[in-house]
Amino acid sequence: MVEGSCHCGKIQIELDVAPEEVTDCNCSICRRYGTLWAYYAPKQVRITEAVPTQTYQWDDRQLFFHRCAECGCVTHWSPVDPSRNRMGVNARLLAPDVLAEAQVHRFDGASYGGFTR
Template identity: 65%
Template sequence: MAEVMGSCHCGAVRIILDAAPETVTECNCSICRRYGVLWAYYAPNRVRFEPSEPVTDTYQQASRTLAFHRCRTCGCVTHWAPLAGRDPNRMGINARMLDPIVLAAAQVRHLDGAVTERYID
């Protein structure tokens, strides 16, 4: 498998994935619909960041189970990392940071994160 790279708009946060996502998730929960993201899920050991400690700010929703990271310079949401109560082996990468050709090859799934927490497609 070939590595895939992506970055925020200014390039300060670079993401290296061990493989392109086969699926991405569009979620309609209150935060994801506002961010306009498409999530690609990976185990943290399949993702590298350059720099290794990316220059991001974080936001934690009320339940404090996810930390949403955004570039400090350009503001792009790059990923979320799990906090207490979440699977530590799963993180979400904003697939919109990837090259459009990579994103076009992925199947888009629709998650009803607002109500049922189930895929609706």
């Protein structure tokens, strides 16, 4: 099990397993957020919110990007359609030694028309 949190600690993330790979995407939103995404089935992830996250939607509105209302860290994205068995966790919130073990996959989301592809 692996844990992470936003800077202020109001959002806590618990993962069943450490990510083997994280995605560094250059699409218009990911490059601005500076996130490294680790993808999971939602049942592998537990997120505890001491304050509700704020969300942002973009483009085709298939995803919610969540951030901490207190410190502003981007914590994860979740699908708008709950039947979609995939979500992304910002691996930047994990311990540096956990992140160091993961392969960084550079994804050219800018050329492939966006984040959700």
